[in-house]
Amino acid sequence: MSVRYLELVCxxxxxxxxxxxxxxxxxxxxxxxxxxxxxxxxPGLNLDFDELREGVAFAHARDCKVLVAINTFPRAGxxxxxxxxxxxxxxxxADAVILADLGVLDYATRAHPQLRRHLSxxxxxxxxxxxxxxxxxxxxxxxxxxxxxxxxxxxELIDETGIETEVFAFxxxxxxxxxxxxxxxxxxxxxxxxxxxxxxxxxVAYEEAGGRVNSRLGGVTLNSFARGEPAAYPTPCKxxxxxxxxxxxxxxxxxxxxxxxxxxxxxxxxVTALKIEGRQRSRAYVAEVVATFRRALDALDRGxxxxxxxxxxxxxxxxxxxxxxxxxxxx
Amino acid sequence: MPMxxxxxxxxALLRGAATVMPEPALSAIAxxxxxxxxxxxxxxxxxxxxLDAAVVHVAADDLPYRFALEVGREPVTIRIVERNVTxxxxxxxxxxxxxxxxxxxxxxxxxxxxxxxxxxxxxTSVVVGLRNVLDREELSLASELEALCGPLAKPARxxxxxxxxxxxxxxxxxxxxxxxxxxxxxxxxxxxxxIDRCHSEIAALxxxxxALESRLKRRADKLA
Numbered sequence: 001m002s003v004r005y006l007e008l009v010c011x012x013x014x015x016x017x018x019x020x021x022x023x024x025x026x027x028x029x030x031x032x033x034x035x036x037x038x039x040x041x042x043p044g045l046n047l048d049f050d051e052l053r054e055g056v057a058f059a060h061a062r063d064c065k066v067l068v069a070i071n072t073f074p075r076a077g078x079x080x081x082x083x084x085x086x087x088x089x090x091x092x093x094a095d096a097v098i099l100a101d102l103g104v105l106d107y108a109t110r111a112h113p114q115l116r117r118h119l120s121x122x123x124x125x126x127x128x129x130x131x132x133x134x135x136x137x138x139x140x141x142x143x144x145x146x147x148x149x150x151x152x153x154x155x156e157l158i159d160e161t162g163i164e165t166e167v168f169a170f171x172x173x174x175x176x177x178x179x180x181x182x183x184x185x186x187x188x189x190x191x192x193x194x195x196x197x198x199x200x201x202x203x204v205a206y207e208e209a210g211g212r213v214n215s216r217l218g219g220v221t222l223n224s225f226a227r228g229e230p231a232a233y234p235t236p237c238k239x240x241x242x243x244x245x246x247x248x249x250x251x252x253x254x255x256x257x258x259x260x261x262x263x264x265x266x267x268x269x270x271v272t273a274l275k276i277e278g279r280q281r282s283r284a285y286v287a288e289v290v291a292t293f294r295r296a297l298d299a300l301d302r303g304x305x306x307x308x309x310x311x312x313x314x315x316x317x318x319x320x321x322x323x324x325x326x327x328x329x330x331x
Numbered sequence: 332m333p334m335x336x337x338x339x340x341x342x343a344l345l346r347g348a349a350t351v352m353p354e355p356a357l358s359a360i361a362x363x364x365x366x367x368x369x370x371x372x373x374x375x376x377x378x379x380x381x382l383d384a385a386v387v388h389v390a391a392d393d394l395p396y397r398f399a400l401e402v403g404r405e406p407v408t409i410r411i412v413e414r415n416v417t418x419x420x421x422x423x424x425x426x427x428x429x430x431x432x433x434x435x436x437x438x439x440x441x442x443x444x445x446x447x448x449x450x451x452x453x454x455t456s457v458v459v460g461l462r463n464v465l466d467r468e469e470l471s472l473a474s475e476l477e478a479l480c481g482p483l484a485k486p487a488r489x490x491x492x493x494x495x496x497x498x499x500x501x502x503x504x505x506x507x508x509x510x511x512x513x514x515x516x517x518x519x520x521x522x523x524x525x526i527d528r529c530h531s532e533i534a535a536l537x538x539x540x541x542a543l544e545s546r547l548k549r550r551a552d553k554l555a
Contacts, residue, residue, distance in 0.1 A: 013463070014463065015467060016436070016467050016468065016469055017466070042459055043382060043456055043457070043459055044378065044462070044463030044464040044467070045463045201455045201460070202455075205453075206450075206452050206455065208452060213447070213450070227447075228447065231445050231446075242535070245536075245538065245539055246535070282436065282462070283436050284436055284439045284442075285439035314446075315439060315441075317441075319446070
């Protein structure tokens, strides 16, 4: 296991968020184009080609790298937008592309061999043979690990493969089947892995009745919040379902992942980069979370005390934080 | 880059003026701000025009009016409408302070949503689009409003500061009165939540009772 500098990889859903992330202390920012080629395809979000080119220039002038997520899966016979996105990322001077689909990886490897390739969490590569496959075939240099591994398992994977790893440090708790979850497609008719949105805003509705707020996806009620109760995202995995006359969270509780208090363990495991999730969040969120992690990482480098959980609980879903699978005790 | 969490200069002016000014004058000011934004933030207006065509009502809890923003068309327009006007495709509700913080990018809308300090109903897609389009820009409503005042910007700024001080003092007095009337430990239960809980329990019990009645009826039919 090697001990190295932990790179802080931060979300940039808009050009303004990109500038905010860079100025708040990001080592690297990641962003996507304004279409279905990335997994955060929401109205008004993401960057066009000119904005990306300007963002790359802004970031590079401040020693910050830019990664472009092209991490959804093309529909059969309609791969042109994904190939165009890879070409534009290369033309804009991006430092790497984050890919998941085998065909898009193959295209990027052939058309832009000099462009660094990272494997998206959407590819769900969580074991050594799978990671080696992408290394050997597409010279993938970094893998973004799914949120299903404990810190010890992350360390073992790094030892076995020698690859750079990027792990989630702050954001959602995944449904343990990242890149393979189709729950929302049953309610919306849209694939989260091809359309780029798990709970597309076009299918989300909130209604107020009797002091409660009910959230629906595709006409199906997913949750009902009493007055003063923290709300959750309207995704099927965070829905509250009635069984035996009692409403409860069957898949996932509304709680946010925060690894800030286990950064020494992740560094010791040999992790290369920490990912802050949230391209769909505002630049106020980016400023707060990135600056907090920057301070925590700088303190870690100085050998100071670990930053405890709590400072960012206001920014997490449900107002609660967890280490998620990093500290899993069910195996 | 830490965000400035202080409330902007025009907040008191906006709240004070909106409370006492007639609707046509407020409409004219809102329209003038939009015209100003066309010059200072042309991309914002272009992006608003590309959203799904919709009328969005922005309803501040502490203002007697709502703002009716029409997006997804050229030109994007804004009008002042009465509080009780309905028929919008989507509605956004929060306090003036929260709405100004949102427009100026000082606060995260998802965090507000988790805390229930921001309520949205209707076409969620257009609300998400509006949030994202606004967050792309580094807006300052203070600058936009001051620009409208021209040579009177300095006196307007002084007036706004005075109004803000008066509003803050009044708020502190109200909070003090509230603490006197409701001392700690004597908090009343949230009656609405209790009623909601009872409704849910009654619905669950009714469902179970219905199932039991059906089962009994089936047994009775079999025995007969």
